[in-house]
Amino acid sequence: MSRGWTRGAWALAALAGMVPVAAASGTLTVALNADIRSTEPGVNRDTNSDMVLAQVVEGLVATRADLSVAPMLADRVDMADEGRTYIFHLRDGVRFHDGRVLRAGDVRWSWDHWMDPARNWTCRSFYDGTGRGVKVLSVDTPDDLTVRFTLDRPSAVFLAQMASTQCPLAILSPSSVGADGHWIAPIGTGPFRLGEWRRGQYVMLDRFDGYSTRSDEASGLAGAKQALVGQVKFLIVPDVTTSQTALLSGGVDIIPALPAAAGQDLKRFSGVRVHEQELLSWTVLLLQSDDPVLSDVRIRRAVAHAIDRDGIAMVATNRLVTPNPSAVPRVAPQHGPAHDEWPTYDPEKARALLREAGYAGQRIVVQTNRRFPNMFDNAVLIHAYLRDAGFNADLAVLDWASQLSNYQKGRYQLSSFSYSARFDPALTYDALIGDRAKRATAQWYSAQAAALLDRANRSADEVERQAAFDALHHQMAADVPIIGLYNGVAVAATRANVTGFHNWAANLPVLWGVAKEGE
Amino acid sequence: MGAYLLRRCLMTLPTLLIVAVIVFLLMRLVPGDPVSVMVGDMADPATIAAITRNLGLDQPLPVQFLHWLGNILTGDFGTSITTGEAVLPAMLHRLGVTAQIVLISMTLAMLIAVPAGMLAAWRQNKGTDMVITGLLVLFISVPSFWVGLLLILLFGVELGWLPTVGYVAITDDPLRGLLYLILPCASLVLVEMGVVARMMRSGMIDVLRLDYITHARAKGLAEGPVLWRHAFPNAFAPTLTFIGLLLGSLLGGAVVIETVFTLPGLGRFLVDAIEARDYPVIQGCLLLVAMIRILVNLAVDLAYPLLDPRVQL
Numbered sequence: 029m030s031r032g033w034t035r036g037a038w039a040l041a042a043l044a045g046m047v048p049v050a051a052a053s054g055t056l057t058v059a060l061n062a063d064i065r066s067t068e069p070g071v072n073r074d075t076n077s078d079m080v081l082a083q084v085v086e087g088l089v090a091t092r093a094d095l096s097v098a099p100m101l102a103d104r105v106d107m108a109d110e111g112r113t114y115i116f117h118l119r120d121g122v123r124f125h126d127g128r129v130l131r132a133g134d135v136r137w138s139w140d141h142w143m144d145p146a147r148n149w150t151c152r153s154f155y156d157g158t159g160r161g162v163k164v165l166s167v168d169t170p171d172d173l174t175v176r177f178t179l180d181r182p183s184a185v186f187l188a189q190m191a192s193t194q195c196p197l198a199i200l201s202p203s204s205v206g207a208d209g210h211w212i213a214p215i216g217t218g219p220f221r222l223g224e225w226r227r228g229q230y231v232m233l234d235r236f237d238g239y240s241t242r243s244d245e246a247s248g249l250a251g252a253k254q255a256l257v258g259q260v261k262f263l264i265v266p267d268v269t270t271s272q273t274a275l276l277s278g279g280v281d282i283i284p285a286l287p288a289a290a291g292q293d294l295k296r297f298s299g300v301r302v303h304e305q306e307l308l309s310w311t312v313l314l315l316q317s318d319d320p321v322l323s324d325v326r327i328r329r330a331v332a333h334a335i336d337r338d339g340i341a342m343v344a345t346n347r348l349v350t351p352n353p354s355a356v357p358r359v360a361p362q363h364g365p366a367h368d369e370w371p372t373y374d375p376e377k378a379r380a381l382l383r384e385a386g387y388a389g390q391r392i393v394v395q396t397n398r399r400f401p402n403m404f405d406n407a408v409l410i411h412a413y414l415r416d417a418g419f420n421a422d423l424a425v426l427d428w429a430s431q432l433s434n435y436q437k438g439r440y441q442l443s444s445f446s447y448s449a450r451f452d453p454a455l456t457y458d459a460l461i462g463d464r465a466k467r468a469t470a471q472w473y474s475a476q477a478a479a480l481l482d483r484a485n486r487s488a489d490e491v492e493r494q495a496a497f498d499a500l501h502h503q504m505a506a507d508v509p510i511i512g513l514y515n516g517v518a519v520a521a522t523r524a525n526v527t528g529f530h531n532w533a534a535n536l537p538v539l540w541g542v543a544k545e546g547e
Numbered sequence: 548m549g550a551y552l553l554r555r556c557l558m559t560l561p562t563l564l565i566v567a568v569i570v571f572l573l574m575r576l577v578p579g580d581p582v583s584v585m586v587g588d589m590a591d592p593a594t595i596a597a598i599t600r601n602l603g604l605d606q607p608l609p610v611q612f613l614h615w616l617g618n619i620l621t622g623d624f625g626t627s628i629t630t631g632e633a634v635l636p637a638m639l640h641r642l643g644v645t646a647q648i649v650l651i652s653m654t655l656a657m658l659i660a661v662p663a664g665m666l667a668a669w670r671q672n673k674g675t676d677m678v679i680t681g682l683l684v685l686f687i688s689v690p691s692f693w694v695g696l697l698l699i700l701l702f703g704v705e706l707g708w709l710p711t712v713g714y715v716a717i718t719d720d721p722l723r724g725l726l727y728l729i730l731p732c733a734s735l736v737l738v739e740m741g742v743v744a745r746m747m748r749s750g751m752i753d754v755l756r757l758d759y760i761t762h763a764r765a766k767g768l769a770e771g772p773v774l775w776r777h778a779f780p781n782a783f784a785p786t787l788t789f790i791g792l793l794l795g796s797l798l799g800g801a802v803v804i805e806t807v808f809t810l811p812g813l814g815r816f817l818v819d820a821i822e823a824r825d826y827p828v829i830q831g832c833l834l835l836v837a838m839i840r841i842l843v844n845l846a847v848d849l850a851y852p853l854l855d856p857r858v859q860l
């Protein structure tokens with residue numbers, strides 16, 4: 029019996045030897061917790077899709093790690109006509125993955141492609157005047173290496189929006205679509221090109237040998253990019269525990285997104301490095317100020333006083349971040365002491381405000397989901413704090429799609445939520461401020477706030493913009509249209525032989541400059 | 548037999564139609580829609596309205612239903628809203644992955660569990676029975692995901708013999724494909740074996756008490772023929788029904804095993820689609836699952852006369 033077992037074990041070992049368990053030489057294996065949604069940037073997307081496509085496509089500009097905007101495919105960007113005209117001078121010699129050389133006509137083609145309503149590009153309304161952004165009046169190509177965008181009005185966030193990671197204005201080769209306009213694959217200019225996408229299994233990227241790198245220092249999505257591995261394999265591993273065991277066994281090299289507790293767990297292993305990074309994303313408690321109870325600012329202030337944001341940030345992020353009540357991210361240069369102003373944790377004061385407002389125990393429901401553990405943890409704690417302060421609070425655990433739909437339709441009282449990364453604070457305030465009758469996702473309808481936001485949107489003067497952001501937060505602390513909890517934190521883990529890996533505030537780890545030692 | 552088969556096949560049509568109506572309506576009644584998930588917190592109402600229009604989701608529900616049903620009748624299950632892939636080939640591909648795991652596991656589980664259950668029944672209340680029953684209770688009590696994780700830790704991390712993540716189709720590379728199947732199949736075998744063997748033991752104990760078994764023994768037949776020729780067919784019939792139900796359920800998606808072992812099977816495909824409110828995929832998958840269950844039940848019914856000649860179809 030025991031000899032049979034031994035023989036079986038040897039046979040398995042022999043078989044295993046024929047198939048390397050660790051990633052093949054030159055291949056960096058990255059675990060994704062879900063498949064990408066599509067290969068069309070900014071159309072049908074999520075964080076995983078953004079991460080994969082950021083290695084493949086580039087725009088005229090890109091965001092640095094310090095959140096400033098840098099030229100990418102453009103050699104330089106000139107502004108004229110008091111900020112109404114942007115002139116992009118393209119780098120010469122940049123090639124697409126299909127071998128074609130980038131010309132101004134390709135930029136114009138890409139612009140037309142994304143602005144075609146049939147493409148369902150989620151950021152089209154920022155550029156066509158139908159949304160809250162600007163209206164691009166024309167896109168001209170005076171010569172092969174120059175593209176000129178003319179806007180209806182100056183915009184301080186035009187370039188930041190262009191460099192957005194969620195819907196970048198990606199410059200593509202026309203061969204990305206078929207003759208009838210159907211999407212094939214992104215033929216971009218990035219250091220990796222799309223290899224094979226086996227849905228539900230993996231996405232393979234191949235190094236693009238014809239990549240023309242910039243010479244300035246690599247930072248965020250900007251600067252020099254050098255692919256140091258032959259292939260990057262994004263392997264779909266939905267279960268956190270499985271991805272952790274795969275990291276330990278060498279089945280994967282990088283896990284870019286882990287719950288904070290799982291990252292803490294992995295620190296025990298010597299063959300693993302854990303990377304933590306505070307993000308731009310903003311975790312909040314949404315308040316429905318149209319609600320009969322919450323329309324009273326005293327009740328909203330009572331909610332603010334009832335919640336211990338320090339405690340929530342400590343529990344939900346394993347002490348990795350401190351609270352941030354402001355829509356200006358803590359990692360943003362515009363974040364200063366003025367943005368820490370907020371009603372303090374004071375349950376007694378909350379009870380007094382409830383009495384003053386005549387609160388008669390009306391039921392208040394906190395919506396949350398289990399898909400995002402931090403949103404769930406936040407909601408559980410908020411529920412407890414509210415009950416402690418005298419609110420008749422209940423918890424409703426929904427699936428993410430239902431909660432998201434409720435957010436978009438304004439169907440909630442309190443909702444544990446998170447805003448994705450926006451590169452300029454004005455873009456985050458833009459998501460908050462507005463008339464709920466016209467846009468149910470708006471949190472804050474205030475003429476004064478709208479005027480301040482308009483100033484921040486139009487002005488190119490950083491001092492004036494800073495004053496507008498400071499004033500916006502001051503007013504937000506008084507009105508309490510939303511309760512900011514903390515900025516997100518990304519926890520990633522790599523095997524010890526992986527070098528050059530780092531995340532940045534946009535939670536979009538870049539895989540150029542990353543290598544595996546010994547291969 | 549032919550008339551029975553035809554009648555059963557015709558009976559599946561109204562069943563599938565009812566399933567189609569229920570699935571379609573339920574998905575529309577549940578809060579959340581594919582466009583919300585697609586745009587997240589980024590888009591404004593104009594963009595949402597445009598995407599909704601482009602996807603045809605602004606049409607009245609009866610129009611959407613008839614459009615979908617009409618396409619199904621021509622073999623077109625539509626296109627996934629999430630990934631853009633054609634639903635039918637995607638479903639069949641995922642079903643193939645699930646079927647590999649499930650059929651191999653169920654075959655192995657039956658090969659082990661049926662003799663084990665018979666042996667336990669034959670040696671009822673003896674040491675052998677207690678050991679087998681004890682092991683079966685242990686297997687039944689342990690969740691499949693936990694067994695899976697333990698197997699991954701042992702054979703993948705500690706011993707390094709088997710891959711911990713990923714999937715290779717047997718058709719692409721038979722040897723590597725088999726390696727990737729070992730752990731998920733082992734997890735399923737351990738769990739399913741317990742249930743099937745318990746069922747078999749119970750059926751066998753009942754049959755061994757019947758008079759015709761006593762009569763067979765009194766005739767001087769050896770225990771082997773008594774057990775296999777006389778007791779097994781009658782004892783196996785209820786177990787077969789149970790195996791049919793189990794098989795139908797597992798072919799519809801072994802979600803937990805597929806998730807733990809990163810297998811691109813039908814169960815994960817369906818769960819992902821539900822989370823994304825990918826209507827064409829959800830509707831297509833649930834129709835397929837209903838069809839699988841009907842076919843498995845039909846196969847079980849057709850197998851009954853082989854075990855018990857008294858059963859007439």
